[in-house]
Amino acid sequence: MKNGIFLLSILSFLLISCQPPEDDTVVMTVNGAIFSSEMGLTLSHEHVMVDWIGADSTGYHRWDRAEVAERVLPYLQEITEHGVQTFIEFTPAYLGRDPFILQELSQRTGLQIITNTGYYGAVENRFIPEHAYEESAEQLAKRWVDEFENGIDGSELRPGFMKISVASEEPLSELHSKIVEAAAITHFETGMTIASHTIGDRPAIEQVELLKSLGISPEAWIWTHAQSGSLDTNLWAAGEGAWISLDNVHYNPEHTAGEEGSIEWYAERITELKEAGYLEQILVSHDAGWYDVGEPNGGDFRGYTDLFDYLIPELNDRGFSEDELNQLLVKNPQVAFSIRVRVP
Numbered sequence: 245m246k247n248g249i250f251l252l253s254i255l256s257f258l259l260i261s262c263q264p265p266e267d268d269t270v271v272m273t274v275n276g277a278i279f280s281s282e283m284g285l286t287l288s289h290e291h292v293m294v295d296w297i298g299a300d301s302t303g304y305h306r307w308d309r310a311e312v313a314e315r316v317l318p319y320l321q322e323i324t325e326h327g328v329q330t331f332i333e334f335t336p337a338y339l340g341r342d343p344f345i346l347q348e349l350s351q352r353t354g355l356q357i358i359t360n361t362g363y364y365g366a367v368e369n370r371f372i373p374e375h376a377y378e379e380s381a382e383q384l385a386k387r388w389v390d391e392f393e394n395g396i397d398g399s400e401l402r403p404g405f406m407k408i409s410v411a412s413e414e415p416l417s418e419l420h421s422k423i424v425e426a427a428a429i430t431h432f433e434t435g436m437t438i439a440s441h442t443i444g445d446r447p448a449i450e451q452v453e454l455l456k457s458l459g460i461s462p463e464a465w466i467w468t469h470a471q472s473g474s475l476d477t478n479l480w481a482a483g484e485g486a487w488i489s490l491d492n493v494h495y496n497p498e499h500t501a502g503e504e505g506s507i508e509w510y511a512e513r514i515t516e517l518k519e520a521g522y523l524e525q526i527l528v529s530h531d532a533g534w535y536d537v538g539e540p541n542g543g544d545f546r547g548y549t550d551l552f553d554y555l556i557p558e559l560n561d562r563g564f565s566e567d568e569l570n571q572l573l574v575k576n577p578q579v580a581f582s583i584r585v586r587v588p
């Protein structure tokens with residue numbers, strides 16, 4: 245009897261300690277929803293695999309899941325040694341998204357992995373499926389909402405955000421505006437965040453304006469590859485509430501210090517945004533990985549540690565505190581990828 249009471253009190257203690265803080269939100273991993281506060285150190289934009297062949301030819305028949313998982317596994321184990329707990333995988337459908345590999349890698353590494361829904365319009369619509377040309381924004385949204393509610397390709401694996409993309413530098417085409425609209429509808433119905441591969445200022449400004457006109461707060465939008473934009477437009481978008489994702493942190497010994505794309509350049513951009521008061525809207529990651537389906541054994545694979553080996557030391561040198569680094573790599577992803585509808 246005494247043991248029974250002891251067990252009960254342990255159980256109720258566990259139940260109480262598992263209660264989230266009242267303002268906690270959830271994020272959706274391939275293994276289901278977790279509290280945002282459980283994400284821990286997060287790489288907010290990375291890839292496991294990519295298939296460049298195009299929407300008309302890609303599919304699960306194109307790769308061997310076991311071979312891909314074996315190749316990628318050590319790179320994921322390496323980041324768990326740096327304390328990474330959550331890995332956000334940005335490869336969209338028709339470009340090599342495979343949530344089944346992600347689930348296996350999650351089980352084998354203990355990483356919480358998040359996948360996505362949505363369509364990728366950049367590269368002259370090479371990765372856009374045929375049906376997207378004829379269907380309305382509402383019809384496309386229905387497909388993405390269905391993945392969120394029921395799972396991807398008949399599985400129970402659900403996306404945790406949208407990854408879309410639009411053409412570089414140009415005004416938004418009709419098709420790309422439709423994709424942004426479909427993302428807005430999906431956001432209203434699911435609360436998923438919209439991450440948009442956006443190269444250059446103009447398409448960033450147009451998407452922010454379009455989302456606002458559709459009644460969505462730019463807080464629901466991540467400017468993916470914001471490093472391709474000017475500081476002025478980064479600041480403008482942040483002022484509108486958008487997330488500024490500086491996501492190609494990559495040490496290259498051929499870069500001269502401060503050259504665009506160098507570690508110092510990233511540290512400088514982060515510092516400038518911080519000084520303008522936007523530390524709480526910056527996401528930092530490598531956009532690395534890329535097991536290439538068309539290459540033997542996936543070709544060159546880029547690991548996910550430059551942030552720890554180069555960028556963090558550089559930020560430390562610039563006086564970034566532990567709290568500020570925690571804001572960038574732990575707290576910001578929790579808010580950015582939380583499942584909640586954001587309206588102005």
Ligand SMILES: [Zn+2]
Nearest residue numbers: 289291334531
């Ligand atoms: Zn990417």
